[in-house]
Amino acid sequence: MKALIYSGPGKINCESVPDPALIDEKSAIVKTTSCSICGSDLHPYHVDLGRPTYCIGHEAVGEVVELGREVKNFAVGDRVLLAASLGCGKCQPCREGNVVFCQTHRTLRAFGQSLPDIGGCQAQAVAVPVADDNMFHLPDNLSDEVGLMLTDTLSTAWFAARRARVGPGDVVAVIGLGAVGLSSVMCALAMGACRVLAIDLLPNRRRHAAELGAESVENPDVIAGVKELTKDRGVDVVIDANGGAVTTALAIDLIAKGGRISTVGISEQLTIPFPIKAGLYKNMEFHTGICSVQAQVPALVRELERGRLDSAALSKMITHRMGLSEGKEAYAFFDSRNDGVLKVLLDPST
Numbered sequence: 001m002k003a004l005i006y007s008g009p010g011k012i013n014c015e016s017v018p019d020p021a022l023i024d025e026k027s028a029i030v031k032t033t034s035c036s037i038c039g040s041d042l043h044p045y046h047v048d049l050g051r052p053t054y055c056i057g058h059e060a061v062g063e064v065v066e067l068g069r070e071v072k073n074f075a076v077g078d079r080v081l082l083a084a085s086l087g088c089g090k091c092q093p094c095r096e097g098n099v100v101f102c103q104t105h106r107t108l109r110a111f112g113q114s115l116p117d118i119g120g121c122q123a124q125a126v127a128v129p130v131a132d133d134n135m136f137h138l139p140d141n142l143s144d145e146v147g148l149m150l151t152d153t154l155s156t157a158w159f160a161a162r163r164a165r166v167g168p169g170d171v172v173a174v175i176g177l178g179a180v181g182l183s184s185v186m187c188a189l190a191m192g193a194c195r196v197l198a199i200d201l202l203p204n205r206r207r208h209a210a211e212l213g214a215e216s217v218e219n220p221d222v223i224a225g226v227k228e229l230t231k232d233r234g235v236d237v238v239i240d241a242n243g244g245a246v247t248t249a250l251a252i253d254l255i256a257k258g259g260r261i262s263t264v265g266i267s268e269q270l271t272i273p274f275p276i277k278a279g280l281y282k283n284m285e286f287h288t289g290i291c292s293v294q295a296q297v298p299a300l301v302r303e304l305e306r307g308r309l310d311s312a313a314l315s316k317m318i319t320h321r322m323g324l325s326e327g328k329e330a331y332a333f334f335d336s337r338n339d340g341v342l343k344v345l346l347d348p349s350t
């Protein structure tokens with residue numbers, strides 16, 4: 001099969017590799033129908049994380065083509081979405097959906113992270129470990145595009161908003177309007193936020209947020225802009241979907257007294273400065289973490305089916321389609337942020 005192979009910063013190529021095989025009787029083989037590139041894939045593209053050559057990608061939807069004998073919930077031919085995060089399915093946290101706390105594996109497991117026994121999803125087929133726990137049926141009324149958003153991006157946004165307990169009447173600021181941040185705008189509004197203020201360096205992304213119902217902060221001095229918009233009060237919640245020193249400091253500046261910050265953006269630095277004194281005097285809460293996709297998908301599918309989250313708006317976040325064979329060009333293009341690119345769908349058939 002064809003797959004995107006990462007061999008160091010800036011080096012991604014579409015190559016022929018052996019077809020995946022069942023890992024054990026609990027696993028499945030899924031032939032991908034669509035896969036996508038995430039902001040998280042850009043971190044190893046920018047920075048050497050010491051990973052060997054491996055197949056990258058953690059976002060895919062597809063069709064089950066082979067099943068181990070112990071898989072109970074799926075049949076060959078089923079349309080599925082793969083959860084980016086992977087659990088053992090047996091331990092207590094995994095049974096509750098909190099796979100990032102898996103007690104069997106201890107370290108975080110996800111597709112496309114260079115784990116020896118787990119492949120990447122930017123490929124024509126993927127072996128899914130513990131299939132009953134690590135993939136979901138994708139209902140016919142949800143498109144491949146929406147399925148891709150559920151695999152990680154939308155789930156992360158929902159997780160971020162839930163951790164900050166976004167609720168009716170909250171004023172929320174979202175920093176970083178990539179696909180995760182824009183999805184966070186949608187989730188905050190669905191949870192009852194009365195206002196969402198949208199912050200990004202890129203005007204087209206701020207416009208996109210405004211189309212979703214946010215108020216875009218246009219003042220280049222963001223702190224002054226948010227002060228104006230909130231009559232000096234600040235915001236109840238900040239979702240930081242960029243992560244890193246600059247946006248962490250900004251989040252602490254923007255938060256009102258007693259406010260909640262939820263950071264899901266991942267810094268490319270191991271440590272960053274943290275203006276703790278400013279936060280201390282605000283009695284702020286600071287949350288950060290990795291999303292267990294399994295804990296979010298069932299609620300999100302219900303929200304999509306009830307229409308509280310708009311499937312069409314989610315699909316619009318996938319701004320470009322390219323062939324898997326154009327993976328090298330697709331990464332360079334996604335990284336360039338040219339032409340309003342927000343998320344690129346890779347078609348494994350071309």
Ligand SMILES: NC(=O)c1ccc[n+]([C@@H]2O[C@H](COP(=O)([O-])OP(=O)(O)OC[C@H]3O[C@@H](n4cnc5c(N)ncnc54)[C@H](O)[C@@H]3O)[C@@H](O)[C@H]2O)c1
Nearest residue numbers: 039040156176177178179180200201242264265266290291
């Ligand atoms: N915690 C998790 O479980 C989890 C899951 C998925 C993704 N992520 C992370 O979430 C982040 C967002 O993912 P994405 O796909 O939306 O990525 P992205 O790179 O498309 O989005 C980041 C956005 O932040 C903006 N930005 C950068 N610096 C800024 C600044 N100083 N002020 C305002 N905006 C700024 C950029 O312009 C961009 O629009 C990534 O770091 C990704 O690794 C985390």
Ligand SMILES: [Zn+2]
Nearest residue numbers: 038040152153
């Ligand atoms: Zn992702």
Ligand SMILES: [Zn+2]
Nearest residue numbers: 088091094102
């Ligand atoms: Zn487990």
